[in-house]
Amino acid sequence: MTNESVAKAPKSTAPSAPGEALQARETRLFSLDGKPVAFTSGQTILEAATAAGRYIPHLCAHPDFPPHSSCKLCVVKANGRYLSACSTRAREGLEVESNTPELNGRRRTLLQMIFVEGNHYCPGCEKSGFCDLQALAYQLEMQNPHFSHFWPDRTVDASHPDVFIDFNRCIFCELCVRASRDVDGKHIFALTGRGIKKHLCINSRTGKLGDTDFSAADRAANICPVGAILKKHVGFSTPIGKRTYDATPISVVSLASLEASK
Amino acid sequence: MHEKERAPTPEQAARHAITRYHHDPSCLVQILHDVQDALGWLPPPALTAIAETLGISRAHVEGVAGFYSFFHLEPVGQYRIFFSDNITDRMLGAPKLMAMMCRILNVEPGHRSADGAVTVGTTSCTGMCDQGPALLVNGFPVTRLTQERIREICNLIAARAPVKEWPKEFFLVENNIQRSDQLLKFRLDPGSALKAAVAKGRDGLLAEIHQSNLRGRGGAGFTTATKWEAAKKAPGPERFVVCNADEGEPGTFKDRVLLTSYADHVIEGMTLCAYAIGAQRGFIYLRYEYRYLVPHLEAVLRQRRTLGLLGKNILRQADFDFDVEIRLGAGAYVCGEETALIESLEGKRGTPRIRPPFPVTCGYMGKPTVVNNVETLAKTCLVLAESADEFAATGTPQSSGTKLLSISGDCARPGIYEYPFGIGIAQILEDCGASNVQAVQVGGASGTCLAPYEFHRRIAFENVSTAGSFMIFGINRDMFEVARNFVHFFAHESCGFCTPCRVGTSLLKNLMDKMHNNKGANYDLSEIERLTDILKTSSHCGLGLSAGNPVITTMSKFTDVYVKRLQPFEFEPEFDLDKALARARQITHRDDTEAHFQDEREILS
Ligand SMILES: Cc1cc2nc3c(=O)[nH]c(=O)nc-3n(C[C@H](O)[C@H](O)[C@H](O)COP(=O)(O)O)c2cc1C
Ligand code: SF4
Ligand code: SF4
Ligand code: FES
Numbered sequence: 011m012t013n014e015s016v017a018k019a020p021k022s023t024a025p026s027a028p029g030e031a032l033q034a035r036e037t038r039l040f041s042l043d044g045k046p047v048a049f050t051s052g053q054t055i056l057e058a059a060t061a062a063g064r065y066i067p068h069l070c071a072h073p074d075f076p077p078h079s080s081c082k083l084c085v086v087k088a089n090g091r092y093l094s095a096c097s098t099r100a101r102e103g104l105e106v107e108s109n110t111p112e113l114n115g116r117r118r119t120l121l122q123m124i125f126v127e128g129n130h131y132c133p134g135c136e137k138s139g140f141c142d143l144q145a146l147a148y149q150l151e152m153q154n155p156h157f158s159h160f161w162p163d164r165t166v167d168a169s170h171p172d173v174f175i176d177f178n179r180c181i182f183c184e185l186c187v188r189a190s191r192d193v194d195g196k197h198i199f200a201l202t203g204r205g206i207k208k209h210l211c212i213n214s215r216t217g218k219l220g221d222t223d224f225s226a227a228d229r230a231a232n233i234c235p236v237g238a239i240l241k242k243h244v245g246f247s248t249p250i251g252k253r254t255y256d257a258t259p260i261s262v263v264s265l266a267s268l269e270a271s272k
Numbered sequence: 273m274h275e276k277e278r279a280p281t282p283e284q285a286a287r288h289a290i291t292r293y294h295h296d297p298s299c300l301v302q303i304l305h306d307v308q309d310a311l312g313w314l315p316p317p318a319l320t321a322i323a324e325t326l327g328i329s330r331a332h333v334e335g336v337a338g339f340y341s342f343f344h345l346e347p348v349g350q351y352r353i354f355f356s357d358n359i360t361d362r363m364l365g366a367p368k369l370m371a372m373m374c375r376i377l378n379v380e381p382g383h384r385s386a387d388g389a390v391t392v393g394t395t396s397c398t399g400m401c402d403q404g405p406a407l408l409v410n411g412f413p414v415t416r417l418t419q420e421r422i423r424e425i426c427n428l429i430a431a432r433a434p435v436k437e438w439p440k441e442f443f444l445v446e447n448n449i450q451r452s453d454q455l456l457k458f459r460l461d462p463g464s465a466l467k468a469a470v471a472k473g474r475d476g477l478l479a480e481i482h483q484s485n486l487r488g489r490g491g492a493g494f495t496t497a498t499k500w501e502a503a504k505k506a507p508g509p510e511r512f513v514v515c516n517a518d519e520g521e522p523g524t525f526k527d528r529v530l531l532t533s534y535a536d537h538v539i540e541g542m543t544l545c546a547y548a549i550g551a552q553r554g555f556i557y558l559r560y561e562y563r564y565l566v567p568h569l570e571a572v573l574r575q576r577r578t579l580g581l582l583g584k585n586i587l588r589q590a591d592f593d594f595d596v597e598i599r600l601g602a603g604a605y606v607c608g609e610e611t612a613l614i615e616s617l618e619g620k621r622g623t624p625r626i627r628p629p630f631p632v633t634c635g636y637m638g639k640p641t642v643v644n645n646v647e648t649l650a651k652t653c654l655v656l657a658e659s660a661d662e663f664a665a666t667g668t669p670q671s672s673g674t675k676l677l678s679i680s681g682d683c684a685r686p687g688i689y690e691y692p693f694g695i696g697i698a699q700i701l702e703d704c705g706a707s708n709v710q711a712v713q714v715g716g717a718s719g720t721c722l723a724p725y726e727f728h729r730r731i732a733f734e735n736v737s738t739a740g741s742f743m744i745f746g747i748n749r750d751m752f753e754v755a756r757n758f759v760h761f762f763a764h765e766s767c768g769f770c771t772p773c774r775v776g777t778s779l780l781k782n783l784m785d786k787m788h789n790n791k792g793a794n795y796d797l798s799e800i801e802r803l804t805d806i807l808k809t810s811s812h813c814g815l816g817l818s819a820g821n822p823v824i825t826t827m828s829k830f831t832d833v834y835v836k837r838l839q840p841f842e843f844e845p846e847f848d849l850d851k852a853l854a855r856a857r858q859i860t861h862r863d864d865t866e867a868h869f870q871d872e873r874e875i876l877s
Binding site (some may be wrong): 160 | 329332
């Protein structure tokens with residue numbers, strides 16, 4: 011926990027095991043839903059699948075950051091065991107199941123859990139159409155929240171001139187925490203509380219974003235996968251129908267954006 | 273702590289604590305303890321002062337402080353009283369005693385009294401199940417509560433008597449050793465196991481541990497020698513030994529007894545490990561509930577330093593330096609999970625890490641670290657000072673040696689029982705004087721519930737595996753309420769990192785409460801299945817993976833207690849109109865029949 015700033019985000023790989031580097035050169039394969047996927051040493055199942063143009067649903071994973079492995083949307087079954095594809099390294103001969111009714115059913119349940127623990131009113135949310143959570147709900151055909159809503163008492167922080175935070179929508183992926191700490195070198199965010207009472211807190215005496223040196227240009231201001239951290243002055247700039255996920259499902263967008271960043 | 277002295281300012285308290293811990297941010301949990309001791313709670317200026325003096329982010333300090341149950345970010349009473357809320361305490365009448373105390377002191381459960389003197393609440397199992405009901409007052413355990421004792425406590429509080437001056441017998445914690453075997457009969461001459469090890473050399477020591485076939489007593493049953501070897505082989509100049517004394521599993525208290533009367537065994541075991549793997553620093557991660565043991569453990573450590581069994585050149589060996597520090601937890605069951613424990617040791621929130629890598633290659637500060645249970649470490653001395661072959665010959669082929677069981681609940685003689693592995697459940701029940709037994713919960717809340725038709729089974733890794741908790745339920749107990757207590761425990765203790773456990777344990781708790789309130793219907797049983805399935809298949813750590821166990825096992829073995837609670841409908845909404853009107857009643861100061869909503873079905877019937 012130091013305050014030094016790191017210019018570049020750490021590379022996204024699962025922590026390494028000794029001896030792996032020796033075998034790095036050869037092409038190795040595992041199977042995903044019965045079809046082979048090539049991987050290189052150190053790649054996670056999710057990274058290898060994505061590089062091969064195969065989609066595994068995920069929410070807290072981000073190509074510029076090490077795996078977080080908290081949302082569990084990427085749950086797969088490998089050689090009979092349940093694993094997180096984002097944080098498990100690919101291994102030769104692994105037989106991974108992902109796109110099955112069983113696993114998609116579980117993913118739907120996880121999404122429903124995320125929806126009911128927060129307050130998500132998609133029709134009124136500026137992120138609608140750009141939101142990964144909403145897009146995944148469409149992708150996985152989530153029809154309703156299923157569980158009783160928790161209706162938690164959360165607030166909005168509009169104290170900053172250019173950015174506001176709607177805590178009602180936070181899904182605890184810690185991307186803002188990690189981006190602010192590891193890329194911006196500012197440590198603006200942290201999680202506090204425990205269990206279902208866990209929540210985001212802000213690095214100032216008042217707990218207000220306006221009392222920090224946060225800037226709309228920070229990586230942390232541009233990374234939230236949902237509508238929790240939003241820019242002011244630009245609301246609803248893209249009409250319905252033209253937003254990222256309106257016409258194209260997240261499975262396609264996610265693979266295409268990785269292709270574009272290469 | 274400082275009831276009579278003038279309280280320091282938050283800045284003074286922060287500076288004092290941080291100096292004591294050499295400005296080391298990895299000691300944040302310890303620093304927070306010191307500051308809270310000085311101020312009574314952790315007010316916002318204290319968090320700011322800690323962050324600024326340590327040069328770390330305030331949000332990080334707030335994040336850590338907010339994680340642990342015993343850190344108070346809101347004002348609390350000068351007397352902080354927490355009743356142990358394990359099912360065994362409840363069976364001994366804890367809820368009634370707590371209600372009584374709240375009535376006398378005129379305080380709402382979970383809140384601070386109007387005069388600011390006292391806070392009364394509940395806490396997860398405090399490890400005093402054999403002498404409950406129990407509570408903690410300002411961190412010190414009071415055992416064997418009765419109505420009379422509650423009245424005395426209330427009088428002492430009314431008189432503002434400092435806790436230090438309360439009668440000593442309130443704080444008496446007994447060992448209650450009921451059956452001794454290999455370990456509990458073994459009197460260690462401090463240093464003798466270590467001498468035997470040094471004579472054999474590092475590889476010889478590892479070979480002995482291998483030979484004994486010793487497996488971890490903390491739950492998972494991993495082979496100890498394999499763990500030590502992996503840490504020894506892992507690259508890097510620095511290594512660590514951690515003694516897991518977090519003992520948070522409801523119904524377990526055997527590590528408390530070992531730390532009380534066999535501390536030399538435990539610390540010598542840590543030193544053996546240090547010798548084997550080449551570690552120079554060790555930590556005892558002690559749960560906050562056992563804080564009263566710190567002076568005793570410090571004394572044992574000092575004595576061992578004097579004897580040359582800790583410190584530089586142990587036993588005059590040129591390359592054998594090792595010392596042990598005590599680190600206090602702050603109320604988080606998940607910190608018993610070894611990677612969460614390491615995070616906490618590093619001064620962070622107790623969130624389990626992604627595994628692999630495992631601690632043996634990447635543990636404390638990213639360095640090779642062995643984490644072993646208290647009992648495992650004590651047993652390594654036995655292997656060295658006596659004989660590995662004898663150890664291996666005890667128990668069963670896959671489970672060598674003995675196991676300490678913490679027995680509580682409905683029996684005549686609760687306490688510690690040491691048995692060779694392979695002991696049958698029925699024999700245990702006979703020995704502790706349990707009759708008319710309806711069920712036994714083995715392995716704590718995360719373990720299994722056994723019904724009488726399974727009492728022929730045996731305690732062993734390959735049969736009924738347990739870290740030592742053994743809770744007995746007589747024929748009159750309601751097994752649904754047992755399961756509900758465990759579900760509440762998991763919802764309270766979930767660290768909140770992963771979706772299935774964070775949300776799933778709360779949803780499960782709501783469902784169990786709904787059934788408890790006789791609002792459950794058939795549909796809720798399938799909902800329970802849905803939730804336990806998601807916990808079991810997608811949780812990030814052992815806590816979430818096993819959080820559904822108490823419900824799964826009681827539902828399959830004691831189906832009646834669930835079914836009898838169900839309404840004769842397929843579906844009953846969770847929304848309770850009458851409950852929703854409670855706030856309106858409070859505002860209008862009404863509680864008459866007219867102010868209550870009556871279910872139309874009730875009217876019809
Ligand atoms: C939620 C959870 C709580 C745990 N609590 C404890 C504990 O209190 N004490 C303990 O020794 N092990 C506990 N464990 C097991 C540890 O992770 C670890 O396996 C153990 O300390 C290893 O020591 P051993 O090999 O000597 O058994 C816990 C595991 C989980 C998942
Ligand atoms: S605010 Fe957004 S980026 Fe930050 S933790 Fe919440 S959901 Fe993730
Ligand atoms: S299973 Fe529960 S305790 Fe474990 S990481 Fe997930 S939320 Fe935390
Ligand atoms: S994407 Fe793998 S756990 Fe979130």
